[in-house]
Amino acid sequence: MRNFLRQLQRGVSNGGFLAAVALTLYSWWFVNSNASLSLSDPRAYFGSGDFSYHFRVSLELGFFHTAIPLAAMLPLGFWLCEEISTRYIDLALGRQNLRGYLSGRMAAAALSGALAVLAGSLIYILWLLLLSGPASTDEALTRMLAEHSVHGWRLLPGYFHVYVTESVARLLLSAMVWALVACGFSALWPNKAFVFVAVFAASVLLDALVGALFGQENRLSNLQVQSRGLEVPLNLAFLRQTLYLLGALLFSAFALFLRFGKGPKRAWQRARHWAAGRLAGGRARLGLMLPRAVCATGLGRLMVDLRAFLSVKTLLPAAIVPLILLFSGGAVPLRFSVGDLWLRVFSGLPWVEATWADVQGTALWAVLFSPVLLGNALNLSRELGGRCLSTLHRHPSVLAWWRGKCLATAAYSLAAVGVMFLSVLVAGLVMGARGVAVYRQGAEGFVSANTSVLWALFYVFLFQALVLSLMQTAVHLLTGSMQAGALAFLLPMMVCLLLYADFDRPRNGEVLFNWGMLARSELFSPALELTGEGEPLPLAAVPVQKALWGLFAWAAGLFLACTQLVRLVRVGERDLRA
Amino acid sequence: MIEISRVNKFYGKQQVLKDVSVSFRPGLIHGLVGRNGSGKTQLFKVICGFVLPDSGEVRVEGRRIGRERRFPQSMGLLIESPGFLPGYSGLFNLQMLAAMNTRLSKSELLAILGQVGLGEAAHRKVGKYSLGMRQRLGLAQALMRRPRLLILDEPFNGLDKRGVEEVRGMLRGLKADGVTILLASHNPEDIRLLCDSVHEMDAGLISPMAALKMP
Numbered sequence: 001m002r003n004f005l006r007q008l009q010r011g012v013s014n015g016g017f018l019a020a021v022a023l024t025l026y027s028w029w030f031v032n033s034n035a036s037l038s039l040s041d042p043r044a045y046f047g048s049g050d051f052s053y054h055f056r057v058s059l060e061l062g063f064f065h066t067a068i069p070l071a072a073m074l075p076l077g078f079w080l081c082e083e084i085s086t087r088y089i090d091l092a093l094g095r096q097n098l099r100g101y102l103s104g105r106m107a108a109a110a111l112s113g114a115l116a117v118l119a120g121s122l123i124y125i126l127w128l129l130l131l132s133g134p135a136s137t138d139e140a141l142t143r144m145l146a147e148h149s150v151h152g153w154r155l156l157p158g159y160f161h162v163y164v165t166e167s168v169a170r171l172l173l174s175a176m177v178w179a180l181v182a183c184g185f186s187a188l189w190p191n192k193a194f195v196f197v198a199v200f201a202a203s204v205l206l207d208a209l210v211g212a213l214f215g216q217e218n219r220l221s222n223l224q225v226q227s228r229g230l231e232v233p234l235n236l237a238f239l240r241q242t243l244y245l246l247g248a249l250l251f252s253a254f255a256l257f258l259r260f261g262k263g264p265k266r267a268w269q270r271a272r273h274w275a276a277g278r279l280a281g282g283r284a285r286l287g288l289m290l291p292r293a294v295c296a297t298g299l300g301r302l303m304v305d306l307r308a309f310l311s312v313k314t315l316l317p318a319a320i321v322p323l324i325l326l327f328s329g330g331a332v333p334l335r336f337s338v339g340d341l342w343l344r345v346f347s348g349l350p351w352v353e354a355t356w357a358d359v360q361g362t363a364l365w366a367v368l369f370s371p372v373l374l375g376n377a378l379n380l381s382r383e384l385g386g387r388c389l390s391t392l393h394r395h396p397s398v399l400a401w402w403r404g405k406c407l408a409t410a411a412y413s414l415a416a417v418g419v420m421f422l423s424v425l426v427a428g429l430v431m432g433a434r435g436v437a438v439y440r441q442g443a444e445g446f447v448s449a450n451t452s453v454l455w456a457l458f459y460v461f462l463f464q465a466l467v468l469s470l471m472q473t474a475v476h477l478l479t480g481s482m483q484a485g486a487l488a489f490l491l492p493m494m495v496c497l498l499l500y501a502d503f504d505r506p507r508n509g510e511v512l513f514n515w516g517m518l519a520r521s522e523l524f525s526p527a528l529e530l531t532g533e534g535e536p537l538p539l540a541a542v543p544v545q546k547a548l549w550g551l552f553a554w555a556a557g558l559f560l561a562c563t564q565l566v567r568l569v570r571v572g573e574r575d576l577r578a
Numbered sequence: 579m580i581e582i583s584r585v586n587k588f589y590g591k592q593q594v595l596k597d598v599s600v601s602f603r604p605g606l607i608h609g610l611v612g613r614n615g616s617g618k619t620q621l622f623k624v625i626c627g628f629v630l631p632d633s634g635e636v637r638v639e640g641r642r643i644g645r646e647r648r649f650p651q652s653m654g655l656l657i658e659s660p661g662f663l664p665g666y667s668g669l670f671n672l673q674m675l676a677a678m679n680t681r682l683s684k685s686e687l688l689a690i691l692g693q694v695g696l697g698e699a700a701h702r703k704v705g706k707y708s709l710g711m712r713q714r715l716g717l718a719q720a721l722m723r724r725p726r727l728l729i730l731d732e733p734f735n736g737l738d739k740r741g742v743e744e745v746r747g748m749l750r751g752l753k754a755d756g757v758t759i760l761l762a763s764h765n766p767e768d769i770r771l772l773c774d775s776v777h778e779m780d781a782g783l784i785s786p787m788a789a790l791k792m793p
Contacts, residue, residue, distance in 0.1 A: 290673075295681045304674045308663060386661025390719050393626060393649040394678035572628030573589075 003096065003104035011076035011112025019483070020071035020113070024120025024171075027063035027071075030498070046131035052160050054128050059167055060228070064174075065221040065359045066366070066494060069203040071120070072113035072175035073195065074483070077182030079105050081190040102256055106183050113179030114172040121168045166234060167225075173241040174224040177248040178203065184252035187259040193377030196486050197317075197370045204363040205324065220244050221359070301395060305408035308383070310415050314375035318419040321371050322346075323427055325364065338428040339438035339454045345424055346461050362497040366490055372416045372465050373472065373489045376409060380476045380485060388571060402566035406473060406559060413469040417462045456544055463551035468493060470558040474565055480574055579604050580727070580758070585624060585634035587782075594620045595631065596782040602775075604726075607749060607759040609773030611766075611787070616779040618762045619657060622729050625760065626655055638727065650727055654720035657731045659712070664705030668696055668715050671704055672722060680723050687722065694718045695744055709736035717745065721752075728752065728759045734768055746772060 011017060032038035037045040046054060083089040092101055178199055185198040207219045216222060217230040223237050223244070232240070258264045294300040322345050348365060383391070383405050395401035425436075437449035468489045476485030580602040587595040594617050602608045610618050623629040625636055627649040636643040638650040662671045669687060676682045682690075691700045694714040699707065707715065713736045720728060730749075734742050749759055749772055763769055769776055776787040 290677050292681050292683070295677045296679050301678045304677050307674060311663075311665060313665060382661060382663070386659055387663075388661070389628075389655070389657055390660035390662070390675055390716075391678065392628065393653060393655055394675065395649075397648045570630070572623060 003100060004107055007076070007079075007105050007108030008111060011108050012115055014075065016074035016076070016078075016483070017112060017116050020074040020116030021120045021123070023067050023071040023074070024117045025123055027067040028058050028121065028124035030063040031058050031061040042131055046128065047133040049133060051128050051132040052163075054132050055125070055160075055164060055167075058124070058128075059225055062225065063498065064171065064225050065207075066200070066203075066363055068117065068171060068174045068224060069178040069181075069199050070196075070487075071116055072178035073182035073199050075112040075116050075179075076105070076109040077113065077179050077199070078186060078192050078195060079109060080183065080186035081192045081195060084190040098260060102260070106180065106252065109183050110176040110179045113182075114175045117171050117175040118168065121171060125164065125168075170224045170237065170241065173238070173245060174220060177220065177241070177244050180245070180248035180252045184248070184255035187252065187255035191378070192482055193374050193381065193486065196377070196483065197374040200490075201321070201367045201370050204367045208364065298400070301400075302404055302407060305404040306411055308387075309375075309379045309408040309412045314378055314412065315416060315419050317371035317374055318416040319423040321368065322420045322424050325368055326424060326427060336428075336433055337438055338425050338433045338436045339451070341424050341428045341433065342421060342454060342457060343438060346421070346457055359498065362494055365497065366494055368420075369465060369468060369489070369493070371420070372413055372469060373486055375412055375416055376469050376472050376489070377476075377482050377486055379409065379412060380405070380473060381482045384477065384480065384571065384574075392572060398566055398571060399563070402477075402571075403563045406470075406563050409469055409473050410466060410559065413465045414462060417458075417465050421458060456548070459548055460544065460551065463548070463555050464493075466555045467551060467558060470555065470562050474558070474562045477562075477565055477569055480569075579637075579639065580625060580760075581637040582621075582625070583634055585621075585631040585636065587620060587624065587629065587631050594782050595624065598634070598782070598784045600777060600784050600786075602758060602760065604758045605753065605756045606774040607753050607761055607772050609769040609776040610760065610762040610779060611764070611769060611776060612762075612779035617782045617784075618779050619731055620782075621779065621784070622657055622731055622760065622762065626650060626653060626657075626729055628657075652723065652726040654723055654725035654728045656716045656720040656733055657729065660716045660719065662704045662712070662715060665703060667701045668704055668707065668711075668718075669700040671715065672718060675719050676722055682722060690718050690722045691715075693721070693748065695741060710738060710741060713737055714741065717748075721748075726757060728757055730759065731762045732764070733761070734763060734765060742768075 029038075032045070049057075080089075083092065181202060182195055182199050185195045185202075188198075189195075203220075207221050211219050216227075217232050218240060220241070222230050223232065223241050226232065226237070290300060290303055294303065326341060326345050345368070392398065392401055395404070435449070436454070437451045438453055439447050440450040440453060471492065472485045472489040475488035476482060479485070582601065583599045585595050585598040586593065598617075598621060610621070612618050620629060624631055625638065625643070627636075627643045627647070630644045635645075638647075638653075641647045641651070643650060662668075663674070666674075668691060669684070672687045672691065673684065676687060688697070688700055691697055694717050696711060696714050696718065699711060704712065704715065713733070717730075717733060720730065728749075733745060737745060746768070749761070753759060761768070761773060777784050778787050
């Protein structure tokens with residue numbers, strides 16, 4: 001018990017807990033992000049509706065689908081990564097038995113994740129209680145709402161606190177699920193970047209899988225915040241969430257068994273021994289293969305950086321994730337080309353006359369980028385960490401050292417995007433794709449093979465990956481935190497997509513380029529409808545040429561800024577323990 | 579010649595180096611002793627240009643570090659635990675580091691690995707190395723450039739008795755070749771057997787030591 005309480009104290013007293021509270025708070029606040037009045041005059045903005053109205057709207061249109069898995073793992077989800085990398089685990093296991101050690105930390109991780117979500121929710125509820133207007137007097141309307149909703153009497157005035165409690169409890173249960181899943185992933189590969197990406201990807205893919213197999217109403221994201229038309233009665237929702245919790249517990253227990261169980265450990269050692277015996281010779285012969293004349297020059301240093309950044313470990317996820325998304329997107333038509341598959345995976349969110357933000361589409365789009373995020377996180381943590389002690393002084397200046405890392409990050413983004421396209425190409429050829437080009441209607445109305453669309457697709461996707469990577473690099477350098485870097489990659493893209501997903505067409509056009517909306521561009525969605533004046537109405541107002549130039553300018557500007565940012569940071573003065 | 583004059587370094591309100599002035603003559607082994615957190619590593623980092631002092635200056639071979647040169651020109655460095663790429667062999671890691679600022683062939687690198695006792699483990703992944711083997715690899719990366727200045731912070735950590743003897747012999751050989759060595763160690767025997775001069779650091783202050791008392 002004392003072990004558990006000590007761990008709980010550790011969970012609620014770190015920076016990750018505060019970040020999780022802030023993320024939860026932002027999820028509640030999300031619906032107000034479009035209204036500048038919510039910040040400039042919150043009293044007038046929140047006073048225009050009563051507590052129940054604001055609470056329901058904030059809950060239903062919140063950012064919880066993405067935020068809860070991330071927030072839940074931040075306080076203590078990485079404990080195993082930290083304790084293995086610092087070898088603290090050896091000290092801890094010398095003082096207590098394995099079962100006590102694991103159970104105390106798992107319980108504390110789950111509870112501190114839930115407490116972070118609770119704290120964020122309570123702050124927002126308090127905010128609403130202080131600022132929202134008096135309760136609605138339209139009893140008939142409230143009663144009608146209650147009668148037509150699965151929430152029933154809990155929405156009635158006087159009982160609304162039950163609805164609030166129940167809603168927050170659902171969020172807490174989900175948070176506990178994802179905190180436990182984070183513990184499981186930590187056991188599989190104790191690497192913070194991997195755990196961060198894996199939990200996020202699992203939350204999206206699990207939703208897609210459950211939605212397809214067992215119905216949309218059974219998705220965990222729907223059980224935590226019920227969408228209109230997909231409501232589940234309270235007792236059933238809690239029961240299903242408990243099943244998810246049980247599943248998460250089993251998954252993490254199994255992953256921990258794989259790490260700490262004697263049998264799996266022996267089998268793993270035997271497999272590694274076998275692989276090492278076969279690979280060692282090949283590795284020794286291959287070497288660095290760098291011409292002697294290039295060594296000790298700027299080019300030589302760049303080649304070394306590229307070799308360190310482009311490893312199998314960082315490029316493998318780029319080959320796998322697009323395939324998962326390709327095969328989880330439903331049936332492939334009988335006749336298709338490689339280009340059709342590329343468009344299917346990389347062309348972004350389809351146009352919908354959305355009244356709600358396309359949360360699942362946005363999340364899947366973020367998962368598609370996750371290999372690049374993961375690779376960058378691994379590379380940057382290594383280079384800004386212990387390896388800095390053996391590489392920094394081999395460069396003429398810190399600026400030259402960092403420029404090499406920025407170039408290598410850009411090259412890694414290019415390589416990762418190349419591998420992603422290549423893996424879909426290989427899958428397409430294996431599946432019997434007919435050619436590469438897609439068939440599109442030209443200006444004269446004739447359908448012909450078109451490859452320029454695919455080049456545009458590649459460039460737009462590449463530049464998006466590049467811009468996001470550079471933002472991640474800049475924040476990672478400035479903060480020295482891998483998690484902050486990862487958030488700098490994910491959040492701008494997701495917030496942008498969610499905010500603009502419900503934009504009407506003219507306003508959509510005001511955005512120079514809106515991330516992930518390639519499918520809405522003039523290139524992929526030709527104008528078919530006509531306006532009242534008989535003019536073609538573009539399905540989306542994303543001009544591809546303009547977007548490409550915009551992305552190029554932004555990538556170039558970010559790259560130049562990123563190379564100079566190292567002047568603001570004293571890299572050598574950081575704690576550089578490996 | 580390394581000349582450090584009136585160097586001060588603060589981290590927030592904490593002063594880790596207090597008016598440090600000292601000079602180290604070339605071609606000798608200079609020892610630095612002191613308790614944990616006394617400022618030894620910080621002083622080494624200031625000399626090698628990783629940390630810039632808030633006031634004062636460091637000159638190595640007449641060049642002011644951080645101004646005229648960012649890092650000393652010919653320097654080998656082993657501070658804390660240098661990070662290697664765990665998925666690659668010790669030789670490959672050395673090849674990558676060597677390519678940054680030297681032109682050494684594979685056979686020369688294998689010879690250096692042999693010198694530090696890693697000849698047989700040259701092709702093994704660094705991820706499989708023990709603590710002592712990683713320390714030996716750290717020494718190898720510090721030595722491979724044939725530096726004129728060698729900065730070693732606790733180089734004997736994790737080494738077995740034979741390894742300690744081998745490294746001591748190696749350092750004596752380097753001194754004979756005219757290499758200046760700065761050595762920090764908690765083991766009085768290393769300091770007594772190897773060093774020509776010894777300085778003690780205590781709470782950021784440096785003072786010369788006449789002789790070391792053996793326990």
